[in-house]
Each structure stands twice: as C-alpha cells, then as structure tokens.
Amino acid sequence: MLTIDLEGARVLLALLNSISKGNLPTETELQSVLAANKFFMDFYCQWEGVTSESLIEVVCRFSEPEFEPSLPVLSALTKGFRQAVEESECLQAKLGFLMTTNTSAIVDRVMAYLPRNTPLRSVVHITIDGFNGGFQHQGEMGLSLLGNVTNPEQFESGIAHELHHVGFFYWAERDLVRQAILKECSGLAVAVRHVQNLLSEGLAIFYCSPDMMRDERTTGAYARKLAKYRQEESWLFAQAEKVLALSLDPDADLDTCRRAFEDVALDPDGILPIAHYLGARMIETMSQFHPQERIIECVQSLSRFLPLYNQAAQEIGAFIYDPPVVERFRRILKARGAG
Numbered sequence: 001m002l003t004i005d006l007e008g009a010r011v012l013l014a015l016l017n018s019i020s021k022g023n024l025p026t027e028t029e030l031q032s033v034l035a036a037n038k039f040f041m042d043f044y045c046q047w048e049g050v051t052s053e054s055l056i057e058v059v060c061r062f063s064e065p066e067f068e069p070s071l072p073v074l075s076a077l078t079k080g081f082r083q084a085v086e087e088s089e090c091l092q093a094k095l096g097f098l099m100t101t102n103t104s105a106i107v108d109r110v111m112a113y114l115p116r117n118t119p120l121r122s123v124v125h126i127t128i129d130g131f132n133g134g135f136q137h138q139g140e141m142g143l144s145l146l147g148n149v150t151n152p153e154q155f156e157s158g159i160a161h162e163l164h165h166v167g168f169f170y171w172a173e174r175d176l177v178r179q180a181i182l183k184e185c186s187g188l189a190v191a192v193r194h195v196q197n198l199l200s201e202g203l204a205i206f207y208c209s210p211d212m213m214r215d216e217r218t219t220g221a222y223a224r225k226l227a228k229y230r231q232e233e234s235w236l237f238a239q240a241e242k243v244l245a246l247s248l249d250p251d252a253d254l255d256t257c258r259r260a261f262e263d264v265a266l267d268p269d270g271i272l273p274i275a276h277y278l279g280a281r282m283i284e285t286m287s288q289f290h291p292q293e294r295i296i297e298c299v300q301s302l303s304r305f306l307p308l309y310n311q312a313a314q315e316i317g318a319f320i321y322d323p324p325v326v327e328r329f330r331r332i333l334k335a336r337g338a339g
Contacts, residue, residue, distance in 0.1 A: 080130015
C-alpha cells in the first residue's frame with residue numbers, strides 16, 4: 001500500500017557531489033537526474049516564479065559561493081543542496097536505513113484518523129529539499145533526506161503526516177461542488193482553500209505528528225518559531241479570521257484575498273506556516289469537547305468544521321471565530337450543495 005522511492009535522492013546526491021567538485025554534467029546526465037526527480041520538479045514548478053529552468057540553474061550553480069537566488073524557495077533549495085554535499089556520508093547512511101523500512105505500521109496508524117474505507121496507496125519520494133521537510137502532491141509524498149529520517153519515531157511521524165493528507169484529499173477531491181468552487185477565480189474559492197488548509201494540517205499534526213507542537217521536542221529555529229506563535233496566538237487567530245471574512249466579502253479584491261491567505265498558509269522561512277500551527281490548535285480544542293468520530297467527519301463535510309470548532313472553543317474559553325462570518329461560510333457551502 002505504501003512504497004518508498006529512493007532513486008531520485010540517490011542520483012541527485014551523486015550529481016550534487018560531482019558538481020561541487022567542478023564537474024559540469026552533460027545534458028544526458030542532467031536529464032537523467034531530472035527524470036528521476038520528476039515528482040520534485042513537478043511540485044515546485046507549481047510555485048509562483050519557479051520554473052524548470054530556475055530549478056536546473058539551482059542544481060547546476062548551487063556550489064558557486066556568490067550564487068544566491070532572490071526567490072525564498074529557490075534560496076532555501078540552494079542551501080539544502082549545499083548542506084547535502086557537506087553531509088554526503090550521513091545522507092548515504094540514511095538511504096541505507098530507508099531501504100529496510102517497513103511501512104505497513106504507518107498505514108495502520110493513519111487509517112485510525114480518516115473516514116472508513118479510505119484507500120491509502122501511495123509512494124514516498126525521498127528528496128533532497130531544503131525548503132520542505134515533507135509535502136503531499138497528486139496523491140503521493142515527498143520527504144526530505146535532510147531531515148532526521150533515521151529516527152524511527154520522527155520518520156514514521158513525518159510519513160504519517162503526509163499520508164494523512166493523501167487520505168484527506170482523496171475525499172476532498174470527491175466533493176465535486178467543493179472542487180468546482182476551488183477552480184473559480186473568486187473570494188469564496190480562497191475561503192474554501194483557507195478553511196480546508198486549517199483542517200487538513202490540523203488533523204495531520206494533532207493526530208499523526210504531534211511532536212510538531214511539543215515545545216520539549218523542538219529545538220533551534222523551529223523552537224523559536226513555535227514560541228513566537230504561542231506568544232502571538234490571539235493575533236494569529238484574528239489574522240486567520242480576517243482571511244475568511246475578507247474572502248467572503250462580495251466586493252473584496254481577489255489578489256488581496258490571495259495574499260492574505262498566503263500570509264498564513266506559507267512560511268517564507270520554510271519552518272512552520274501559521275495555518276499549520278492554528279489548525280493543530282483548533283483540532284486540539286475540538287478534541288477536548290467533541291468525540292474523535294465527529295472531528296473526522298469534517299474531512300467529508302467541510303461546512304461542519306468551523307461551527308464544531310466554535311462550539312468547543314466557547315466551552316473551554318479559546319478563540320472564537322466571528323459567528324456571523326462562520327455562519328455565512330456554512331450557508332454558502334450548503335447553498336452550493338457542498339459537504
């Protein structure tokens with residue numbers, strides 16, 4: 001049900017080591033490595049400003065001391081490639097460890113937090129990624145070799161997190177009304193994407209990778225980011241509420257809505273987006289009041305998520321999204337026939 005593809009990381013690491021020694025790849029060598037990393041390339045070519053040419057430039061020029069791309073994601077990938085060369089022996093050992101991994105227990109772990117009859121067939125593409133430790137794309141996953149993949153607990157947690165996204169989006173893609181809304185160039189599409197992101201990341205973190213929210217298990221830049229979010233939590237929730245209210249305003253500017261969404265959904269530092277943190281806190285709040293089954297039902301019925309959260313938040317004194325805004329979102333989805 002779950003397989004691990006190591007070939008992309010293996011050939012890319014070999015190419016990076018060769019380039020760092022001053023050896024420029026032939027076109028045939030380069031295309032062979034890119035083909036083995038098609039999943040990685042396709043994922044990043046979706047990003048605004050990222051093209052296959054810019055990714056190839058990062059691969060070929062990462063070792064030049066003066067090379068520093070202006071786009072944050074490309075800059076992070078460049079630093080990741082430099083780190084990979086510095087830690088080449090360690091990364092080779094990680095590849096050896098991953099060859100022996102049994103993934104069946106991870107699938108069982110994730111299935112407990114998804115609706116019944118969720119099919120979980122996927123591939124984990126091991127990558128060398130200095131921006132994303134893990135990501136889900138088109139029903140498959142990327143996991144960076146730069147992370148602590150030889151720690152069984154952390155490795156399983158990372159895979160479980162991304163695999164939960166695979167299961168989540170299996171159901172999201174079968175909500176045809178929701179998918180039709182997401183294809184619109186409208187504020188409502190931004191609102192749906194925003195709420196869906198809070199739910200999907202919240203479920204994956206709280207149930208599958210809870211260490212992401214445990215202060216005692218985090219260090220360095222991640223720990224500092226988490227501490228900052230905890231200090232600013234009320235303001236961050238208000239920011240998320242603003243995205244929703246703004247996107248539901250019929251007169252709102254679409255580009256403004258999109259930028260507001262990206263401010264909470266993306267972290268330019270590549271550490272922990274605001275929405276990841278807030279989503280996890282929301283599921284944590286819900287878990288103190290609602291049974292797990294009702295929370296998981298939100299995977300198939302997005303319109304239930306915010307009302308259920310607000311109900312739990314009121315009970316325990318947590319942040320409450322503006323009830324009229326929540327009701328407007330629920331009514332619009334119901335009127336359109338979405339779950």
